[in-house]
Structures are given as C-alpha cells and as structure tokens.
Amino acid sequence: MTIAATAPAVRASGLSLRYGRTPALSDVDLTLTAGVTALLGPNGAGKTTLLRIVATALVPDSGELTVLGADPRTAGGRLAVRRRLGYLPQDPGFHPRFTAFEFVDYVAILKELSDRRARHGEVRRVLAAVGLEGQRRRRIRALSGGMRQRVALAAALVGDPELLILDEPTVGLDPEQRLRFREMIAEFGEGRTVLLSTHQTEEVMALCQHVIVLDRGFARFAGPPAALATLAGGRVWTSGSREPHALASWRTGTGLYRHVGDPPPGADLLDPTVEDGYLMLVDVAASEVRA
Amino acid sequence: MSVGLEAGMDATGWHLSDEQIRRYAALGLAPPALWSADAHLAACAPCRDRLSAVAPAGLVGDGWARLDAELDAPVPGPVERLLVRAGVPDHTARLLAATPTLRRSWLAAVTSTLALTALLAHLAHPAVFLVVAPLLPVAGVTLSFGPRFDPTYEISLVAPMHTLRLVLLRCTAVLSTTTVLSGLASLAVPDLGLAVLGWFLPSLALTVTSLALTPRFGPVAAGVLVAAGWLALVGATLGAGRGGSAVFVPAGQLALALAAAVAAAVLARHRWAFETPRRIR
Secondary structure: OOOOOOOOOEEEEEEEEEEOOEEEEEEEEEEEOOEEEEEEOOOOOOHHHHHHHHOOOOOOOEEEEEEOOEOOOOHHHHHHHHOOEEEEOOOOOOOOOOEHHHHHHHHHHHOOOOOHHHHHHHHHHHHHHOOOHHHOOOEHHHOOHHHHHHHHHHHHHOOOOOEEEEEOOOOOOOHHHHHHHHHHHHHHOOOOEEEEEEOOHHHHHHHOOEEEEEEOOEEEEEEOHHHHHHOOOOOEEEEOOOOOOOOEEEEOOOOOEEEEOOOOOOOEEOOOOHHHHHHHHHHHHHHHHHO | OOOOOOOEEEOOEEEOOHHHHHHHHOOOOOOOHHHHHHHHHHHOHHHHHHHHHHOOHHHHHHHHHHHHHHHHOOOOOHHHHHHHHOOOOHHHHHHHHOOHHHOHHHHHHHHHHHHHHHHHHHHOOOHHHHHHOOHHHHHHHHOOOOOOOOOOHHHHHOOOOOHHHHHHHHHHHHHHHHHHHHHHHHOOOOOOHHHHHOOHHHHHHHHHHHHHHHHHHOHHHHHHHHHHHHHHHHHHOEOOOOOOEHHHOHHHHHHHHHHHHHHHHHHHHOHHHHOOOOOOO
16 A cells, blocks of 8 residues: 655654554555545545644554654654645634635634744745635635635645645535635645545546555555546446346436446446446445444 | 833933843844834834934835834734733733633633532631632643644644644643633632642642643543542541541641642653653644
C-alpha cells in the first residue's frame, strides 16, 4: 500500500487507533508525495481519523508517522508540522459574528502571524485566492454554504502551507461550486501535497493523482485512479435487462442496463470506471468480513 | 480626536503633534492610536503635508498603501475595540472576541444570576452568594472551549499556537469579567464585613482545578465534577463562621489558595495533554 515516492511529505506505517473497543484504523501504511491524493471510502471507514492523525489532532495508538520530516508524537515535531500545515475540517465552524475577513484573520493569529500589517496582507491574499475579495466584509452567517466553504479553505491556505488536508471539502456544494473548488485545489496541488477525503469517485478521477481506499479502518488500495478502475476489468458489462446476480445493476440514460459483478459468458463488456473498481474492492472486502 | 492621541490644537481644529507625525512616519504607532492617525490623515491635508516633509517618499508611499489597507479592513466589533483601548494587543483582542462566554448573552446571564443570588442572600442567608458566585467562572470556562462550544476548536487544535495558551487567555478574560461583576454584586449583599469577598479564592481554586481536570475528563465533565465537589464541601462544612461554612473562614480560604496552587502545578505539568486530547469532547 505504498505510493511511489520522491521526498514524501507524509510517511506512515502500521498506524492503528481505537475509540474505546472500536477499531477506527488498523495497520495503515501511507506515503504521500506532491500532488493531490484522495482518501476514498464509505462512512465509518476511518477517513477522518486518518486525516486527523496526519493533521496532528490525534495521536495513533501504534505505528510510525513522519509528517514534513518531523515526528508529530513530540511537542517540537508537532509544532514544526503545524507551522507548515493547512487543515480544513469536515464541519468547519465559524464564530457567527465574524466577517469573512475577521475569521481568516483569527486563524492567521492562531498561525502565529501577529504583525497586523503582514497578517492583513496575508488575509487579503488568501481571500482573493478563493475568489472572495469582494465578500470579505460580509458576516459569515450571511454567506451561502459554498462561500463559507471557500472562507474555510482561505483560512487553511494562510501561511502558504506545504501540506493541505481537506476533509470532504466539496460536500454540500452545487456542481458549479464543486468545479470551482476543484480548480482551486488542483492549482494548490501543483508542487505541494494535498490530502483530501471524499465519497465521490468522479472527484477522484477529476482531481487526484493518487487514491487510497479505506474500508472499516483498513487500507484496501493505494495507487493511481486508473489502477483502481482496472480492478473491475472484465467485470462490467451491459445488457437490455436488470441482472439480479450482479453486485450492482442499473438502467442508464441510454435505456440499457449497466452491471458490475461476474459477467455471463459472451457478455458485452464495458471499460470499467473508478466507481466500478471501488465497488468491486469494497464488496470483496465485505465478503471477506462476512466469511 | 480618538483615545490614545494627544493632538495639538490650532484655530481651525486639531492636528497630529510633531511627535505623532514622527512616530507615524517611522511606523512606530500601534492601534488604536494608529487607527486614529490613519483616519485623521485621510481627512487632513496639512497633516499629510507635514508627514511628507518628515518621511522619505518611499515611506510615505508605504503609509498610503497601509492607509488603503486599513480603510479596507473591517472595523473591529465593540468588544475588540474596548480591549484594544484597554491596552490589549490587537491580535489578542481578536482571539478574545471569539470567546463564547464573552458575548453579551453570557454576560447578561451572569449579571442576572448574580442579581438573583444577591436577592436570595437578602431573603435567605448571605452564604448563598458566597456559594454561587465561585461557580460562575467555572461555568464560563467550561463553555469557553472544546468542540461542543467553540466552533473553531478543531482548527485551533492543529494551529501552531499552543492550545493551553488560548485556553488560558480565555479563562483569564472569563475570570476577570466574572470577578468584576461579582465584586459589584458583593456591594448588594447584606453585611458580612470582609467575609463578603470570600467567593474570590474559591472562584480561583475551582476554575484552575476544573482546567487541571479537563485533559482527563473533558471540560464539561471537569466543570460538573468541580461544581459538585464544591457544593459537597460547603455542605459538609456548614455552620462555621459568618459566611456559614468553614471554607469562608481564614483557614478555609488558605486551604483553597493552596488547592489553587496545587491545581496550577498539575495544569503546568500536563499542559501538553491539551495538544492532542483524546477526551476533550
């Protein structure tokens, strides 16, 4: 489960963490280099837990972890990481009375920018980077969901971090906002490292150079999205009727049915997508658990 | 003229003094004096000319760029402005402005509780005030941070600023405001002599103890535990002294001061536990 690496921003091996008796992560290995990497998996797969560990918000029960060359288990290592890290949590909260400018300014202060002039310059820079220079005086509670998400991204970009961690950054956004967000993330990922979690396979294809599939706390796959798609090679076919024995079978816009699973002899095979590969992978894992 | 500047006056109105012009040109003015100078310079051509005469051209250009940025930045809210005028650095004021328990609704709740408690002290026993007042800062601190009450908790947690520093800043602000309010409310409590200030050391001891217990139990459980312990302690020592309990006599107050010192030592020893908490929920 290792992505080809040159000067990796994150190296982890054997990461495990439990919440009480419930395992959240089990023996996860990870190597992240420059570019955008997606954590893909169902709810409860351990995506947020892994992001929070890499972001230094959680300490794993066991395993080795190096982030940006530092060991986050030590106080000095954590501080070194936090000075070079941008983090967008799954549900970014805002102080309701703050304007967009004030909120990003608040985060800039937390990031040790105490000089007022320099800090305000940085706040204006990141708000402009997410296209909110015209909204900076508006109270956050008056902004749309998409704009709020952009404010949170702007806060994560303060200080031009080397590693950007985004927990489901496009959830709840409309298609146009999603596209704009992808543009921004892709631009940031040029030469730097971005780790994001998502449920959306089309996002993985559109944005990510690497994908890691997490399921029930285990890393099931790590590699390029195209390699994930090939896991369903020869397992996707089309026909004119529903296939009850397939893993998934649905009617498409063409009126034909698309199936994923074990095709019958002579089936009309299709090229697999990332979604097909993901479906196969998660289903195989579920079968192993059931067995 | 705004607070913080001592402007010279002439027949047509006020102007910045030579010293203020010199400090402005040298980028030596800090808010709020800087804000006032910026605002004045935007409207006063003679002062702009004087500034141009004492500052190099490049510096004046920088000054206008800064003025542009200052006018562009949102005006801070009333709490922030008040804090800055009281001498708090502007970045600290912004951190404090985000404290949930410095909002007007919380301060109104504290004021109402103290007023009600003072009334009860009149109707029942003065000890009511001494027992209730120390619980207010504990509640304020409990509601000041943690994922349940601080919407930016997660972002704060992974920021370079030490989490405990932010927590202590907020605690200091909460303790200060509740102490002032409790002090004012003490004036309305029936005659207890100096014993009427018997709430102060318990306030300090309970607040620091709840902070020290937070990494282990979380802020809410720690606050509840400390409050329950306090009520049990007062209940167990009823009947002594003018305040109605042994904790309000000098020996009891000394014991509480020692407890605060021990709790502070425990807090300092476990300060790193705030950095990667497993139990702060």
